[in-house]
Amino acid sequence: MFRTPLVLMVMILLLSAQAMAFPIHSPVPGGVNLLAVAPVTAKRPIVHYQGQRVTVVPYQNEWVAAIGIPLDASPGTHNIAVTHPVTRQQFNAPFEVADKYYRTQRLTIRNKNKVNPNHSSTQRIIRELAIQKNIKQHFSERDVQMNFITPVSGRDSGRFGLKRIMNGQPRNPHSGMDIAAASGTPVRSAANGVVLHTGNFFFSGNVVYVDHGSGVISMYAHLSSINVRPGDSVRQGAIVGNVGQTGRATGPHLHWSIYLNGQAIDPALFTQKNY
Ligand SMILES: [Zn+2]
Known part of the structure; x- marks a missing residue:
């Protein structure tokens, strides 16, 4: 009789753990930069980086861009272009790429x-x-x-x-x-x-x-x-x-x-x- 709520609770915990899974934020060459671009209450924005479409996923209350940084990227300020899917209004969002040493x-x-x-x-x-x-x-x-x-x-x-x-x-x-x-x-x-x-x-x-x-x-x-x-x-x-x-x-x-x-x-x- 008390089993159902416990099983349910474990299931909810597992589901939320899955929903939370995300690549580690690592804004370096060969890394992933996670950048919130809009609240999830808005339509999912269309994001481009160096002319390529960027992965945009919901995370907690925001649309988050998961940007793949090229292994040969130069450290410094990079930009993504964020486009509203309906109005086509566009803005640039900057982010910093740090250096990384590879062996x-x-x-x-x-x-x-x-x-x-x-x-x-x-x-x-x-x-x-x-x-x-x-x-x-x-x-x-x-x-x-x-x-x-x-x-x-x-x-x-x-x-x-x-x-x-x-x-x-x-x-x-x-x-x-x-x-x-x-x-x-x-x-x-x-x-x-x-x-x-x-x-x-x-x-x-x-x-x-x-x-x-x-x-x-x-x-x-x-x-x-x-x-x-x-x-x-x-x-x-x-x-x-x-x-x-x-x-x-x-x-x-x-x-x-x-x-x-x-x-x-x-x-x-x-x-x-x-x-
Ligand atoms: Zn290999």
């Missing part, structure tokens, strides 16, 4: 073509960069679930933002989080969403991109196998593929990226860890 990681890649690609590989990379840029910038109006889970448990083998030296040569900084796990370990969707793209890329190997709505995209790379197809709806925790070492990888691991307004940001901020 260097040295890697030895056995397949030399993955470090110094030959002509045909270079042509392939150029084509794939254009495809991947398009995917990262995808924006759908669906609401986004912000309480992400880590897609696989394993050893931290390369944090986001590491400056990379491969076979002694500088390469692009690390645009995701690497989690080492045994080949074949199931990889789970970090949140509810729709599969946006699957394929095989020169550097990323077998990949799955999931569109979580409102401009939040996640990517799972180096998979040994892919379990989903574009257009599939996935629930949080659904298996999208398995850990592997396809593409440019030194061993079996998951490379996990999250994109906001087309920019890779530190996935650790979405799982409430701030390194």
